[in-house]
Amino acid sequence: MSVLTENIARAESYLAKFRERGVLNHIGGASVPALSGETFETISPVDLKPLASVAKGGADDIDRAVAAAEEAFKTWSKTPGKERRAILIKVAEAIEARAEEIALTECMDTGQALRFMSKAALRGAANFRFFADQAPTAEDGQALRTPTQMNVTSRRPIGPVGVITPWNTPFMLSTWKIAPALAAGCTVVHKPAEFSPMTAKLLVEIAEAAGLPKGVLNLVNGFGEDAGRALTEHPGIKAIAFVGESRTGSMIMAQGAKTLKRVHFELGGKNPVIVFDDADLERAVDAATFMIYSLNGERCTSSSRLLVQESIYDAFTTKVAEVANRIKIGHPLDPETVVGPLIHPVHEKKVLSYFEKAREEGATIAAGGEKTSDDGCFVKPTLFTNATKDMAVAQEEIFGPVLTAIPFKDEEEALAIANGVEYGLAAYLWTADLDRAIRMTDALDAGMMWVNSENVRHLETPFGGVKASGIGRDGGDWSFDFYMETVNVCFPRAEHTIPKLGG
DSSP states (O other): OOHHHHHHHHHHHHHHHHHHHOBOEEETTEEEOOTTOOEEEEEOTTTOOEEEEEEOOOHHHHHHHHHHHHHHHHHHTTSOHHHHHHHHHHHHHHHHHTHHHHHHHHHHHHOOOHHHHHHHHHHHHHHHHHHHHHGGGTTOOOEEEOSSEEEEEEEEEOOSEEEEOOSSSHHHHHHHHHHHHHHHTOOEEEEOOTTSOHHHHHHHHHHHHTTOOTTSEEEOOOOIIIIIHHHHHOTTOOEEEEESOHHHHHHHHHHHGGGTOEEEEEOOOOOEEEEOTTSOHHHHHHHHHHHHHGGGGOSTTOOOEEEEEGGGHHHHHHHHHHHHHHOOBOOTTSTTOSBOOOSOHHHHHHHHHHHHHHHHHTOEEEEOOSBSOSSSSOBOOEEEESOOTTSHHHHSOOOSSEEEEEEESSHHHHHHHHHSSSEESEEEEEOSOHHHHHHHHHHOOOSEEEESSOOOOOTTSOBOOEETTEESOBSTTHHHHHHEEEEEEEEESSOOOOOOOOO
């Protein structure tokens, strides 16, 4: 029996419970159907066959979940940070114990390759461990003294929060939002993406089995126009953390405006990787191809624009095309697979539409540019060359294994091209010139930049973008700035003169 066959058999054993009972909501510690009784199907992009029926939540289900979160907040927010830490560490341990189940389930639900999803499950555990360790000091602040006063700051959990997560690496990205919220003392209503709902149910079941009190984490499945909108408009929800498209983020901001909700958005990107002729070209090729072709290119920080200095453009793009043509496309549970099927036929159609746009605008398809078969959402790793900065494939977020290569002459032109999009999430720079690296990173419109490196995340650093790529920062203490309110109390250190009126 091959490894792939064994993995498929194990995945089927994990999926069996979902096929039998469906993907239910989870509210106040109980697995429940939608109050309307409505469901929808989640399909596998591997073969387009149904995986399970999913509860189709609406406003009534959100009301019920928010009520549970409000009730649980009364005690969870007052639970000492040391106790919250102990519970969240147990959640991390439980995630690690079920990492295979999470990974195999997510591969079949999203099409992501096992070689990446196995690590994503463990990264979810790492997120819980990291933020658990911050829980005991999350409320701490500063003492700020003047000659007559002492000001003492502290932080308090903001209240029940809504978390809306995307369909790319959904388990890991859910923990990236939910773990700091719980560590801060908030309670959560989670609305996962409708394309990939399965591991969200695993997370809440794992968390409660590990000791998380009922109602602290609640799950409502559904679509953005019903469950999502009800969550963003609900007066009992004090903040919305959202990961997804920039257009959707704008809608959420408008929906939350009436209740003055705090928002945190991690949105789209059209991130440049800029390669100068003095760079280590072999490492730059490896980094550029890894950042666009891993995770099916369905990642907000993918290096989807390749900016290469004119003198090395042809040689460099030839090497990139060679890598793209060698990448194994296949079943996500095959350990050798790098690129699996895209998440859903709707998204596949969007990605494929850019191949015709590229041809119409005059770009060359140097690699890929087509489906591999009619079974499943399999699209070849693609490279567009001879592209210009104004083409649709150079401006719009495609969110697939599609790379657009644009030549530049010098630093000035490289900056103009890099900054000439509506997004500003990440940027990657390859050069041996330290002075140039400093000049370029000072001038790039991006919330995160890596010099001579692919995206290597350190959990203590801030994560987020500028322009249409988002609002706010995740990671380290920056996460607590969102999930907590800072308050100040002023004490007298000495008697001071108080102004007298009317005397």
